[in-house]
Amino acid sequence: MKKLESTPLNMVLSLTGICLAVGCILSGVQLLTAGPIAQAETESRQAAIRAVMPPYRQLVSDTLQGFARYRGYDQQHRLTGTAVQAVGNGFGGPFTVMVGFRPDGAITGYQVLQHTETPGLGAKMTQAFQTALTAWNPCSGPMKVKQDGGEVDAITAATISSRAFLAAVNQACSVARGEAVYDGSTSATGTAGCEQPQPVPADTVVVDSVATEQPVAVPVAPRPRTPKPAAVPEESPGPAPEVVEPAPQVDTPTAATPSVEAAPAPIETPSETVQPAPADATDEKADNGKSKRKRKRNRNSHKDEQ
Amino acid sequence: MNSKLKIVYNGLVTENPTFVLLLGMCPTLGTTTSAHNGLAMGLATAFVLMCSNAVISLCKNLIPEKVHIPAYIVIIATFVTVVQLCMNAYTPALYETLGLFIPLIVVNCIVLGRAEAFASKHDVADSLLDGIGIGLGFTLALTLLGCVRELLGSGSLFGFVLLPEWTNMLLFVMAPGAFIALGLLIAVKNAINPSKS
Numbered sequence: 001m002k003k004l005e006s007t008p009l010n011m012v013l014s015l016t017g018i019c020l021a022v023g024c025i026l027s028g029v030q031l032l033t034a035g036p037i038a039q040a041e042t043e044s045r046q047a048a049i050r051a052v053m054p055p056y057r058q059l060v061s062d063t064l065q066g067f068a069r070y071r072g073y074d075q076q077h078r079l080t081g082t083a084v085q086a087v088g089n090g091f092g093g094p095f096t097v098m099v100g101f102r103p104d105g106a107i108t109g110y111q112v113l114q115h116t117e118t119p120g121l122g123a124k125m126t127q128a129f130q131t132a133l134t135a136w137n138p139c140s141g142p143m144k145v146k147q148d149g150g151e152v153d154a155i156t157a158a159t160i161s162s163r164a165f166l167a168a169v170n171q172a173c174s175v176a177r178g179e180a181v182y183d184g185s186t187s188a189t190g191t192a193g194c195e196q197p198q199p200v201p202a203d204t205v206v207v208d209s210v211a212t213e214q215p216v217a218v219p220v221a222p223r224p225r226t227p228k229p230a231a232v233p234e235e236s237p238g239p240a241p242e243v244v245e246p247a248p249q250v251d252t253p254t255a256a257t258p259s260v261e262a263a264p265a266p267i268e269t270p271s272e273t274v275q276p277a278p279a280d281a282t283d284e285k286a287d288n289g290k291s292k293r294k295r296k297r298n299r300n301s302h303k304d305e306q
Numbered sequence: 307m308n309s310k311l312k313i314v315y316n317g318l319v320t321e322n323p324t325f326v327l328l329l330g331m332c333p334t335l336g337t338t339t340s341a342h343n344g345l346a347m348g349l350a351t352a353f354v355l356m357c358s359n360a361v362i363s364l365c366k367n368l369i370p371e372k373v374h375i376p377a378y379i380v381i382i383a384t385f386v387t388v389v390q391l392c393m394n395a396y397t398p399a400l401y402e403t404l405g406l407f408i409p410l411i412v413v414n415c416i417v418l419g420r421a422e423a424f425a426s427k428h429d430v431a432d433s434l435l436d437g438i439g440i441g442l443g444f445t446l447a448l449t450l451l452g453c454v455r456e457l458l459g460s461g462s463l464f465g466f467v468l469l470p471e472w473t474n475m476l477l478f479v480m481a482p483g484a485f486i487a488l489g490l491l492i493a494v495k496n497a498i499n500p501s502k503s
Contacts, residue, residue, distance in 0.1 A: 006372040014369055018377050022384045029388050036395035044398060093406075116406050121479065157476065 048111040052100030054081040067175040079103045082176045088168030091160045092116035099172035107133045122161030142170040317439020323416045324447030325495045330416040335484040337407045341464045344452025352441025357385045359437035363425040378421045386411045454487045
């Protein structure tokens with residue numbers, strides 16, 4: 001067969017034909033793969049929720065200012081934990097992270113769902129902050145890297161990713177407490193929710209029910225975020241190790257302090273990260289600075305002597 | 307038969323897209339941070355190359371000369387999208403690491419280059435073999451580059467840790483290290499098998 005001449009009609013026909021055929025193929029493939037793609041996404045999200053949250057019997061999801069929030073309840077409809085899916089703007093583009101919280105607001109863990117950070121650098125965020133986050137007191141203000149005057153060690157050579165990650169986690173903390181989204185502008189935002197928790201919005205959906213016993217009445221009933229401890233339902237002996245404490249709410253910073261101290265001790269830098277209040281932390285930092293300076297001075301004086 | 311093997315050998319060694327033609331440098335440098343990523347990217351490109359070569363060779367007479375570039379690009383983009391959708395659906399973990407680079411196969415000049423230089427002038431079987439040869443050559447080059455960079459930069463190979471952490475040279479994980487490693491590999495290739503030019 002001879003090659004088609006480049007007449008206008010031939011060109012239009014040829015391109016139209018190719019595009020039509022291609023469109024049919026692509027829509028077919030799209031139809032075939034849409035199901036598995038959605039399933040894979042749901043599965044990875046469910047797995048992330050299970051991994052970061054304390055054990056739960058039933059999972060309830062809602063959306064708060066555009067952020068997906070998942071709350072787990074035990075058999076007695078008491079809150080066992082919260083997970084929030086936050087979005088950060090990293091070095092290589094947006095990333096999604098699932099952050100898990102205990103009812104008192106302390107972080108139980110996190111999992112990065114999707115990211116495009118530099119492998120070997122920013123990509124280390126998938127593991128690097130586990131210790132720092134679980135040791136952090138959520139009522140001591142937003143987390144910052146040391147370069148910004150905070151307490152968290154940034155990933156070496158990936159400060160932008162580290163900053164973005166902590167911003168996303170701070171955002172997740174705000175959402176988990178049900179308050180305004182953290183915008184990074186004021187340092188006070190982080191503590192506000194510790195005193196003024198807001199009522200749970202009603203647009204809740206049960207997304208993952210592990211137990212089939214009482215799946216219906218869950219969404220609004222527990223109201224775990226109201227400030228009074230009376231919101232906790234009957235204290236019955238149940239297999240709920242995470243909610244044994246009578247007051248899972250964080251009413252005052254003093255109420256929050258012991259629970260954070262009771263948190264599993266961090267592995268790497270135990271003495272510094274367990275500091276319950278930011279004031280102490282800065283004091284210690286100042287002390288460190290002073291002692292360092294003193295040491296330097298001593299060294300200098302030794303030099304002089306020599 | 308001999309001429310058929312020669313087509314594959316040509317793509318694999320004599321006209322290796324990365325080490326000899328130096329085509330498609332963007333995915334080469336961008337995705338080879340680890341051996342696994344390099345291999346996966348190479349295979350994805352090889353698949354697209356095979357399919358597009360075959361299809362373009364099949365309908366080369368139906369495409370008028372003046373619109374052949376847009377027609378080729380549409381065909382290539384179709385296969386890339388098919389690869390992307392399938393990867394997203396059936397290998398989500400791989401898609402997570404490579405997802406960003408898959409659409410870039412469309413603008414990988416090897417694919418269009420082979421369509422233009424080979425598939426539009428040869429029959430379907432030869433074009434398919436050329437796609438296999440060039441694709442395997444690209445995969446080989448990317449995997450080698452990924453191995454070198456992963457070993458020097460992260461001290462591991464295909465995820466298995468081989469070297470202690472103090473030996474890691476961060477440079478090789480980043481883009482400048484990619485250029486250095488690529489230059490060294492081309493030097494090694496030329497020492498073993500000098501190219502004509």
